[in-house]
Amino acid sequence: xxxxxxxxxxxxxxxxxxxxxxxxxxxxxxxxxxxxxxxxxxxxxxxxxxxxxxxxxxxxxxxxxxxxxxxxxxxxxxxxxxxxxxxxxxxxxxxxxxxxxxxxxxxxxxxxxxxxxxxxxxxxxxxxxxxxxxxxxxxxxxxxxxxxxxxxxxxxxxxxxxxxxxxxxxxxxxxxxxxxxxxxxxxxxxxxxxxxxxxxxxxxxxxxxxxxxxxxxxxxxxxxxxxxxxxxxxxxxxxxxxxxxxxxxxxxxxxxxxxxxxxxxxxxxxxxxxxxxxxxxxxxxxxxxxxxxxxxxxxxxxxxxxxxxxxxxxxxxxxxxxxxxxxxxxxxxxxxxxxxxxxxxxxxxxxxxxxxxxxxxxxxxxxxxxxxxxxxxxxxxxxxxxxxxxxxxxxxxxxxxxxxxxxxxxxxxxxxxxxxxxxxxxxxxxxxxxxxxxxx
Amino acid sequence: xxxxxxxxxxxxxxxxxxxxxxxxxxxxxxxxxxxxxxxxxxxxxxxxxxxxxxxxxxxxxxxxxxxxxxxxxxxxxxxxxxxxxxxxxxxxxxxxxxxxxxxxxxxxxxxxxxxxxxxxxxxxxxxxxxxxxxxxxxxxxxxxxxxxxxxxxxxxxxxxxxxxxxxxxxxxxxxxxxxxxxxxxxxxxxxxxxxxxxxxxxxxxxxxxxxxxxxxxxxxxxxxxxxxxxxxxxxxxxxxxxxxxxxxxxxxxxxxxxxxxxxxxxxxxxxxxxxxxxxxxxxxxxxxxxxxxxxxxxxxxxxxxxxxxxxxxxxxxxxxxxxxxxxxxxxxxxxxxxxxxxxxxxxxxxxxxxxxxxxxxxxxxxxxxxxxxxxxxxxxxxxxxxxxxxxxxxxxxxxxxxxxxxxxxxxxxxxxxxxxxxxxxxxxxxxxxxxxxxxx
Numbered sequence: 001x002x003x004x005x006x007x008x009x010x011x012x013x014x015x016x017x018x019x020x021x022x023x024x025x026x027x028x029x030x031x032x033x034x035x036x037x038x039x040x041x042x043x044x045x046x047x048x049x050x051x052x053x054x055x056x057x058x059x060x061x062x063x064x065x066x067x068x069x070x071x072x073x074x075x076x077x078x079x080x081x082x083x084x085x086x087x088x089x090x091x092x093x094x095x096x097x098x099x100x101x102x103x104x105x106x107x108x109x110x111x112x113x114x115x116x117x118x119x120x121x122x123x124x125x126x127x128x129x130x131x132x133x134x135x136x137x138x139x140x141x142x143x144x145x146x147x148x149x150x151x152x153x154x155x156x157x158x159x160x161x162x163x164x165x166x167x168x169x170x171x172x173x174x175x176x177x178x179x180x181x182x183x184x185x186x187x188x189x190x191x192x193x194x195x196x197x198x199x200x201x202x203x204x205x206x207x208x209x210x211x212x213x214x215x216x217x218x219x220x221x222x223x224x225x226x227x228x229x230x231x232x233x234x235x236x237x238x239x240x241x242x243x244x245x246x247x248x249x250x251x252x253x254x255x256x257x258x259x260x261x262x263x264x265x266x267x268x269x270x271x272x273x274x275x276x277x278x279x280x281x282x283x284x285x286x287x288x289x290x291x292x293x294x295x296x297x298x299x300x301x302x303x304x305x306x307x308x309x310x311x312x313x314x315x316x317x318x319x320x321x322x323x324x325x326x327x328x329x330x331x332x333x334x335x336x337x338x339x340x341x342x343x344x345x346x347x348x349x350x351x352x353x354x355x356x357x358x359x360x361x362x363x364x365x366x367x368x369x370x371x372x373x374x375x376x377x378x379x380x381x382x383x384x385x386x387x388x389x390x391x392x393x394x395x396x397x398x399x400x401x402x403x404x405x406x407x408x409x410x411x412x413x414x415x416x417x418x419x420x421x422x423x424x425x426x427x428x429x430x431x432x433x434x435x436x437x438x439x440x
Numbered sequence: 441x442x443x444x445x446x447x448x449x450x451x452x453x454x455x456x457x458x459x460x461x462x463x464x465x466x467x468x469x470x471x472x473x474x475x476x477x478x479x480x481x482x483x484x485x486x487x488x489x490x491x492x493x494x495x496x497x498x499x500x501x502x503x504x505x506x507x508x509x510x511x512x513x514x515x516x517x518x519x520x521x522x523x524x525x526x527x528x529x530x531x532x533x534x535x536x537x538x539x540x541x542x543x544x545x546x547x548x549x550x551x552x553x554x555x556x557x558x559x560x561x562x563x564x565x566x567x568x569x570x571x572x573x574x575x576x577x578x579x580x581x582x583x584x585x586x587x588x589x590x591x592x593x594x595x596x597x598x599x600x601x602x603x604x605x606x607x608x609x610x611x612x613x614x615x616x617x618x619x620x621x622x623x624x625x626x627x628x629x630x631x632x633x634x635x636x637x638x639x640x641x642x643x644x645x646x647x648x649x650x651x652x653x654x655x656x657x658x659x660x661x662x663x664x665x666x667x668x669x670x671x672x673x674x675x676x677x678x679x680x681x682x683x684x685x686x687x688x689x690x691x692x693x694x695x696x697x698x699x700x701x702x703x704x705x706x707x708x709x710x711x712x713x714x715x716x717x718x719x720x721x722x723x724x725x726x727x728x729x730x731x732x733x734x735x736x737x738x739x740x741x742x743x744x745x746x747x748x749x750x751x752x753x754x755x756x757x758x759x760x761x762x763x764x765x766x767x768x769x770x771x772x773x774x775x776x777x778x779x780x781x782x783x784x785x786x787x788x789x790x791x792x793x794x795x796x797x798x799x800x801x802x803x804x805x806x807x808x809x810x811x812x813x814x815x816x817x818x819x820x821x822x823x824x825x826x827x828x829x830x831x832x833x834x835x836x837x838x839x840x841x842x843x844x845x846x847x848x849x850x851x852x853x854x855x856x857x858x859x860x861x862x863x864x865x866x867x868x869x870x871x872x873x874x875x876x877x878x879x880x
Contacts, residue, residue, distance in 0.1 A: 007507055007570050009561030033557055036516035036544070041557055044507040044572075067447055067484040072594045073513060073577060074534075074546070076476035091539045094514075096546075098593075099531045099581045104476070106514070106536075117473055117481055121449030130447050132484075137513055137577070141539045153538075154512045 001347070002369075003382045007044050010394055021216050022329035023148030025338050029398045031325075038145025038153035045398065046325065048346035050156065053324050054135055056187050056343065057158045064180040064239045066131035066160050071113050073137055077103035079112035083297050094139045094153075106139035111294050111316055114161045118312070119300035122163070127302060128312060129169050131176070133160030135321060147218075149326045150282070156322040162315045165304065167291065170313035174206065174289045175244040177317040181210050181285050182232040182251070184319065189341025190284075190331055193227050195256045197286065210285035211258065214330035217280035222267050223256035225275040282327045289315040338399030339422050347380040349438055350400040352391050354407035356383060364416070365406050368431055375439035396421065404434055441787070442809075443822045447484050450834055461656050462769035463588030465778050469838045471765075478585025478593035485838065486765065488786035490596065493764050494575055496627050496783065497598045504620040504679045506571035506600050511553050513577055517543040519552035523737050534579045534593075546579035551734050551756055554601045558752070559740035562603070567742060568752060569609050571616070573600030575761060587658075589766045590722070596762040602755045605744065607731065610753035614646065614729045615684040617757040621650050621725050622672040622691070624759065629781025630724075630771055633667050635696045637726065650725035651698065654770040657720035662707050663696035665715040722767045729755040778839030779862050787820040789878055790840040792831050794847035796823060804856070805846050808871055815879035836861065844874055 010030045017034075018024040026032050031046030042050055058068065074096070080086035086093075094106040107113070114132055122128065135158045145153050162173035178194065185192035190212040197209040211221055213228070230250075237244070255270045257263070258281070267276065295301070295311035303309050320327075332339045342348060349372060353365040365381065372379045380400060382391050388407075395403050405417040415428040418437065429437075449470045457474075458464040466472050471486030482490055498508065514536065520526035526533075534546040547553070554572060562568065575598045585593050602613035618634065625632035630652040637649040651661055653668070670691075677684070695710045697703070698721075707716065735741070735751035743749050760767075772779045782788060789812060793805040805821065812819045820840060822831050828847075835843050845857040855868045858877065869877075 004566070005505075005570075007509075007558075007561060007572060030561070033560065035512050035553060036514075036518075036542075039512045039514055039516075041512060041553065042510040043557070043561070044509055047508055047510050047574075050510070065445075068487055069447075069484055070482040070487050070490070072475050072479045072481060074476075074479055074579065074594055076479075078476075094536065094538065096534065096536050098534065099583065102476075113475060113481065116475075117483070120473065121447060121470070121483070126444070130445075132447060134487075139514065143539065154514055 001380050003380060003384055006380065008398075009043070010397060018148060020147045020150065020326075020330070021333060022150060022326035025329055025333060025397070026148055026326065029338060032149060038142060038151070040149055040152060040154075045346045049325050049340070049344055050322060052344040052346075053188065053328075054156070054158075054321050057184055057319050057321060058135065060180045060184040060187070061133050061158065061160060064131070064176045066133045068134060069117075069132050070134045070136060071107070071110050071117075073106055073139070074104050075107045075113055077105055079116055079298065080105065083112045083294055085112070092140045092142065094141045107136075108138055108140045109316075109318075110134070110136075110159055111161065111314075112298065115294045115298045115300050115314070118161075118163050119295075119298060122300075122302055122312075124303045125165055125305055129162065129164045129173060131160055131162045131173055133158060133317075147326065149322045150330075152322065155320065158319040158321055160317040162317070163300070163312045164314075165302065165310065165312065167313050170289055170291070170315055172244070174287060174315050175248045176239050177287050177315070178208065178248050178251070179232075179237055179239075179244050181287065181317075181319070183237070185210060185212060185284065186231075186233045188324065188328060188344055190328065191228055192284065193221065193223055193256050193281070194251050195221070195223075195258055196252070196261065198260075206289040208252075208287050209258070209283050210287075211281035212284050212327055212331055213279050214282050214327065215280055216330045217282040219281050219283065220259040220262075221257070221279055221281045222259075222262050223277050224254035224271050225277050226254060227251065227256055228277060282330055283320075284324050284327050285317075285319045287315065287317040289313075333399070336393070337397035340399045340401055342401045345399070345401050347378040347400050349377055349379040349402045349404060350395045350398070351379050351381045352395060352403060352405045353381070353383055354388050354391070354405060356385050358408050360411050361406055361408055364411055364431055368404060368406070368416075368435065371435055372438065375435065377438050402438060441820050443820060443824050446820065448838075449483070450837060458588060460587045460590065460766075460770070461773060462590060462766035465769055465773060465837070466588055466766065469778060472589060478582060478591070480589055480592060480594075485786045489765050489780070489784055490762060492784040492786075493628065493768075494596070494598075494761050497624055497759050497761060498575065500620045500624040500627070501573050501598065501600060504571070504616045506573045508574060509557075509572050510574045510576060511547070511550050511557075513546055513579070514544050515547045515553055517545055519556055519738065520545065523552045523734055525552070532580045532582065534581045547576075548578055548580045549756075549758075550574070550576075550599055551601065551754075552738065555734045555738045555740050555754070558601075558603050559735075559738060562740075562742055562752075564743045565605055565745055569602065569604045569613060571600055571602045571613060573598060573757075587766065589762045590770075592762065595760065598759040598761055600757040602757070603740070603752045604754075605742065605750065605752065607753050610729055610731070610755055612684070614727060614755050615688045616679050617727050617755070618648065618688050618691070619672075619677055619679075619684050621727065621757075621759070623677070625650060625652060625724065626671075626673045628764065628768060628784055630768065631668055632724065633661065633663055633696050633721070634691055635661070635663075635698055636692070636701065646729040648692075648727050649698075649723050650727075651721035652724050652767055652771055653719050654722050654767065655720055656770045657722040659721050659723065660699040660702075661697070661719055661721045662699075662702050663717050664694035664711050665717050666694060667691065667696055668717060722770055723760075724764050724767050725757075725759045727755065727757040729753075773839070776833070777837035780839045780841055782841045785839070785841050787818040787840050789817055789819040789842045789844060790835045790838070791819050791821045792835060792843060792845045793821070793823055794828050794831070794845060796825050798848050800851050801846055801848055804851055804871055808844060808846070808856075808875065811875055812878065815875070817878050842878060
């Protein structure tokens with residue numbers, strides 16, 4: 001993409017309304033604009049990041065055997081009365097009356113609706129296990145929405161729901177999601193740590209939240225260093241045939257708690273001093289096993305092999321997709337701007353033409369631009385007439401993993417500069433070498 | 441995907457509430473379920489088709505130079521008061537009050553919001569032309585929602601908005617979308633014909649609707665046969681450098697009108713008798729040029745090269761993405777069920793094991809299943825224990841383009857049966873030949 005044609009309204013000033021660094025950087029980098037309180041429009045660069053994150057979430061859900069569906073945003077209140085949650089949700093639920101004065105709502109979550117879909121489509125033990133997920137916008141009418149997309153009112157969430165014949169089956173589904181979440185966040189360059197959690201308004205018996213490390217995070221966390229150093233992507237996983245319980249156990253047997261659940265004494269006793277980690281973090285995922293809490297009132301029963309009718313055991317598993325955009329920035333930025341992990345970056349490379357009026361520079365840049373695209377490398381090409389300083393600042397701000405800087409002086413000796421955004425390391429090399437390095 | 445694990449709740453009975461064939465078939469094929477009046481949940485197979493259609497729309501928008509954004513579903517009423525449309529929209533607009541009693545609405549379209557985004561991000565002639573589109577759920581509170589996803593209340597739409605310095609620029613954008621739409625629908629196996637249209641509540645000066653041919657369509661259409669026979673995908677198009685006006689002219693110079701605009705006398709006079717086509721059709725796209733209708737009241741001005749401040753000229757361009765799922769079925773089905781064009785099919789191949797208890801059949805099927813997947817061919821593998829008749833009927837109903845039928849008798853002579861769903865043509869051939877035919 002040529003920057004002269006790209007809709008990228010970056011800001012030089014820091015917007016006064018933004019309290020946290022990810023919100024400031026997302027506004028300054030032209031990724032989002034507020035449409036109204038807690039509701040955002042995603043501009044082209046923000047949208048690309050959102051889609052990249054969504055795709056990683058999707059791939060890991062599919063890999064774990066879940067099937068994608070899509071439920072609507074607007075729901076009838078009927079099912080929520082059956083489950084007993086219509087009143088529970090209070091003012092956070094956006095309630096709507098349609099033109100026929102029917103009570104509707106903008107879904108804050110989907111346990112009721114998916115249970116209804118399942119009960120109408122499943123009859124027997126042959127129809128379980130199933131995991132059905134969707135990636136859909138939700139609405140929670142927060143009193144004071146803040147922190148940009150980190151606590152918006154309209155937000156994108158992946159929510160998965162599992163249906164099993166019994167508790168043992170449901171725990172297998174829970175474990176699949178436990179491992180899938182570790183893989184999902186690791187692929188985004190995040191260190192995510194599962195922590196035992198309260199079940200809150202979803203209800204249920206067993207629950208973990210997944211907290212990513214970020215110095216600017218909302219929550220203080222306490223955990224064993226092994227959890228941070230463990231490399232989940234280092235070994236493959238066969239969701240169908242592996243017993244995942246040992247993997248889950250290895251993550252849950254050591255101390256890992258948020259400030260709400262923290263007990264200093266237990267921490268000191270259980271974790272050797274050199275293994276004690278005190279950091280800050282952000283919740284980006286939450287998984288629940290809640291048994292028959294919804295299947296019983298909503299009548300989601302299947303027949304067993306013996307012909308008995310039993311309510312299915314269920315769990316639900318959420319990832320805050322839009323929240324992750326902010327979360328990744330909180331975990332990965334410096335004073336100059338965002339530092340995108342390659343897996344979610346809007347473009348892999350920023351190509352800077354230092355002197356557009358110079359035909360050698362323009363020629364070299366045009367060729368690099370074409371060759372990078374031919375090699376399947378996404379590139380944002382700064383072909384504007386602005387000053388070198390403005391170009392450097394903007395490229396650092398938007399945080400693409402690699403920068404190629406092309407100037408008249410370097411070209412005379414046949415080189416361009418390749419800079420890695422994460423650590424600022426620079427290298428002079430020929431355009432072809434830069435190309436083969438990035439296309440690898 | 442193995443059918444024994446797939447959430448595909450097909451129905452044997454025809455649901456009483458469904459009036460049109462696409463609605464009946466989508467319910468019977470387990471693609472969607474009604475959540476409430478005019479609001480649908482997309483089950484795994486329906487969701488796949490929806491995503492395939494969305495992806496074709498996206499690719500053709502990108503190819504034409506448009507940039508993807510994502511605006512929220514919930515909007516504030518403020519901008520709609522500025523444009524003067526807040527009252528105009530009447531009861532079709534879903535109006536909402538949030539917990540602070542602020543007037544919000546579920547967006548039925550996005551001219552106001554995108555104009556606001558553009559005006560805050562653009563300053564001068566350097567910031568045009570731009571085309572920004574999103575693919576987002578909309579809500580129109582129809583009095584009587586019907587025809588399934590063809591006229592739902594919550595529906596998925598691609599809407600693109602163009603911003604240009606003057607009318608000539610806006611017409612270039614209009615022409616790009618005109619051609620992009622022809623390509624988009626052609627890629628879905630549809631014959632789409634642009635017809636001059638009323639501009640309706642969007643307003644403006646120039647407008648075409650795109651009608652696809654379907655015998656069960658809602659509208660009668662009258663046109664010149666050349667429009668149906670023209671192959672838009674036969675020649676490439678360079679959106680940046682080609683003059684598209686001659687292409688557009690070739691489509692607009694001959695007679696093509698819906699029943700609302702039809703004049704029998706003109707039709708008879710202008711179109712030779714052997715070229716007169718009377719068919720039925722379904723509207724799936726609508727494009728508008730409306731000049732400064734929104735940029736003036738909302739203040740979307742840019743400075744020209746002479747330093748003058750002028751309101752941008754705009755157009756908007758919609759495709760009914762969820763509607764197309766129904767539209768394609770209306771255009772492509774028979775008594776046995778759906779006939780998916782390959783480009784949008786949920787799976788390319790249905791693999792039927794006629795006798796799961798036979799180890800030769802199971803072995804041959806498992807191997808075909810594995811090899812097809814390795815070759816990147818999507819396949820739904822019917823590994824259930826149901827009767828051959830039930831398997832054939834279901835596979836025809838869900839309409840995958842190809843079926844491979846594996847039975848004990850054929851295997852003895854080393855063959856399987858390959859059936860093309862569209863015309864029912866069958867062929868006996870070796871499993872390897874079937875594989876190489878489908879992987880081509």
